[in-house]
Amino acid sequence: MLVDYYDLESLLTEEQHMIRDTVRNFVESEVLPIIEEHNQAMTFPRELVPKIGSLGLLGPTLPEQYGCAGLDNIAYGLIMQELERGDSAVRSFASVQSSLVMYPIFTYGTEEQRMKWLPRLASGGAIGCFGLTEPDFGSNPGGMITNAKKTSNGYILNGAKMWITNGTIADVAVVWAKVDSDSSKSIRGFLVERGMKGFTAPEMKGKYSLRASVTSELVFQDVELPEENMLPGVAGLKGPLSCLTQARYGIAWGAIGAAMACYESSVDYAKSRIQFDKPIGGFQLVQAKLAEMLTEITKAQLLVYRLGTLKNEGKMRPQQVSMAKRNNVDMALQIARIARDVHGANGILGEYPxxxxxxxxxxxxxxEGTHDIHTLVLGEDITGIAAYT
Amino acid sequence: MNIIVCVSHVPDTTTRINVGADKKSMDPAGVKFILNPYDEFAVEEALRLRDKFKGEVTAISVGADNAKEAIRQALAMGADKGILVKGDKSDSFQVADMLAAAIKPLSPDLILLGKQSIDFDGMEIASMLSELLDLPAATVAVALNIEGNKATVEKEVEGGRETIQLDMPCIVAAQKGLNEPRYPSLPNIMKAKQKPIQEVSGAPGAKRTEIVEMTKPEKKRANKIVKIDGNASQAAHELARMLHEEAKII
Structure with a gap:
């Protein structure tokens, strides 16, 4: 079943169709049967990584010479949508690897760095993470404390990062740190490798959310980094922020997948659950909920389809991504909450998604930017007045 | 090894089918099509054999223009090239006739196909091809092993399995269980666009069957839970009465 009220299907190319269907089949047969168990046990379905890699879902928009598929941005969005229709944890894994690790290595790295990491990251043979957020610097990343001190042949890295998806299982971490200064203009990206002396990545426990995803701290204590582990192509906050624009683009699509799963389950439930001698889908209050869900999903779909077209044309602005991420994630969360009502008591069971x-x-x-921060991004774009501080 | 895989473009198993206005065809509006699931096993087997013995896999389909999607799916899985035989596929013999005419000049070592297409469900093509091409055929295959010019096929039979040996070239029709078909990888989906699909017009002999009418299966009746007061004997009487007078089935 497709949630496609406005026939967006007919706007897709044959390749986009095949990609969407392939990922959908993969999620139906490989992710959905195991995800609830991982979610309950709070374990990452690592067995999926080689499969996700061999399908080509990691860094799929990058060029073929690095082992990637060279897809357009709508195809990439559809991949994110289908993965998150399975689970946000699985989509988060792929988002981080593609947009926050492979993208900066491709965009800001040397050819040596690209050749060393991209093919392995594409195949799932290596896992990556992205270290920007710190315990005391979330919405204000420019205040970061993590720093790299220039030495004769490289850098000494000190500091800590927090809320890092894939951290504990990562072979390479793209870490943003200030170099010899307090200014955010001095921020550079570094490739910190698993096993480097002074680098540890303990997993954060006790989450009620993204339970099938690895979330970690990254701790750097006098980590010696050779010069060739610095990403030379960018300096300042725009480095990490440009990566986040990529990831948020994928999230805006992904959230639709989660919303579709909740909506589809709600329609099925409403049509089969009998109360007062008729399906609950025959009552006005339930119909209103379903109508609301479908309308919001359709609006969200139109938003990202147009955003994808702009991205393909090289015209997408980060503020437009903020609007889509902000709207679509909020939409999906509201739909999940309404779906919970439609399902009654059953809504709290793992049997339903x-x-x-x-x-x-x-x-x-x-x-990837709180709902409120994206509100302020839009506010600044509208008025020209920044309201962050 | 020169391998031909016959593939069919069929409605998705989960799609809702409606009968067209002529009452003799399916209404294609809103119907999602897929590569016939049994053909996926055939494609997978062909790819494995090609990788083992080297050679080439050609996917061939009879149908309208949109049957190219099924060919493209086979190409995305890894087949090397495709042939679309344009023609009507409502009559099994015509389909087999068009396939045989297109396959014959290619003199393949092996022809693979699904045991049936889930649209018309005729299960006839493998046997008809066998006759038309004068090649041995094994249907409902769950295992295939090739050594030299012999193909050993394990096939399902009522209540068990049968192992038979065929001289190559031969025809093998795949059953579920033959293998685990791969997903087309995204790079291969993109490459499939560059692979050639040759188009030919089918010129089949006369139809052997005519579709007289298509109808949808009768809707399942809604279940009903009835409350009957009284003891077991009274309840049984009441139930019998309802089955007789209301449901009218006894």
């Missing part, structure tokens, strides 16, 4: 998506989306709402 509702509560899992709802709890996941609570994270998605505040990661």
């Amino acid at each position: 509702i509560m899992r998506h709802m709890m996941n989306l609570e994270s998605v709402r505040t990661y």
Whole structure:
């Protein structure tokens, strides 16, 4: 079943169709049967990584010479949508690897760095993470404390990062740090490798959200980095922020997947659950909920389809991504909450995907720029007056 | 090894089918099409054999223009090239006739196909091809092993399995269980666009069957839970009465 009220299907190319269907089949047969168990046990379905890699879902928009598929941005969005229809944790894994690790290595790295990491990251043979947020610097990343001190042949890295998806299992971390200064203009990206002396990545425990995802701290204590581990192509906050624009683009699509799963389950439930001698889908209050869900999903779909077209044409602005991320994640979370009502008591059971998506989306709402920060991004874009501080 | 895989473009198993206005065809509006699931096993087997013995896999389909999607799916899985035989596929013999005419000049070592297409469900093509091409055929295959010019096929039979040996070239029709078909990888989906699909017009002999009418299966009746007061004997009487007078089935 497709949630496609406005026939967006007919706007897709044959390749985009095939890609969407392939990922959908993959999620139906490989992700959905195991995800609830991982969610309950709070374990990452690592067995999926080689499969995700061999399908070509990692760094799919990058060129073929690095082992990638060279897809357009709508195809990339559809991949994110389908993965998150399975679970936000699986989409988060792929988002981080593609947009926050492979993208900066491709965009700001040397050819040696690209050749060393991109093919392995594309195949799933290596896992990557992205270290920007710190315990005391979330919405204000420019205040970061993590720093790199220039030495004769490289850098000494000190500091800590927090809320890092894939951290504990990563072979390479793209870490942003200030170099010999307090100014955010001195921020550079570094490739910190697993096993480097002084680098540890303990996993954060006790989450009620994204339970099938690894979330970690990264701790750097006098980590010696050779010069060739610095990403030479960018300096300042625009480095990490440009990566986040890529990731948020994928999140805006992904959230639709989670919303579709909640909506589809709600329609099925409403049509089969009998109360007062008729399906609850025959009552006005339930119909209003379903109508609201479908309308919001359709609006969100139109938003990202147009955003994808702009991105393909090289015309997409980060503020437009903020609007889509802000709207679509909020939309998905509201739908998950309404779906929970439609399902009654059953809505809290793992047998249905509702509560899992709802709890996941609570994270998605505040990661990669909180809902409120994206509101301020739009506010600044409208008025020309920044209201962050 | 020169391998031909016959593929069919069929409605998705989960799609809702409606009968067209002529009452003799399916209404294609809103119907999602897929590569016939049994053909996926055939494609997978062909790819594995090609990788083992080297050679080439050609996917061939009879149908309208949109049957190219099924060919493209086979190409995305890894087949090397495709042939679309344009023609009507409502009559099994005509389909087999058009396939045989297109396949014959290619003199393949092996022809693979699904045991049936899930649209018309005729299960006839493998046997008809066998006759038309004068090649041995094994249907409902769950295992295939090739050594030299012999193909050993394990096939399902009522209540068990049968192992048979065929001289190559031969025809093998795949059953579920033959293998685990791969997903087309995204790079291969993109490459499939560059692979050639040759188009030919089918010129089949006369139809052997005529579709007289298509109808949808009768809707399942809604279930009903009835409350009957009284003891077991009274309840049984009441139930019998309802089955007789209301449901009218006894």
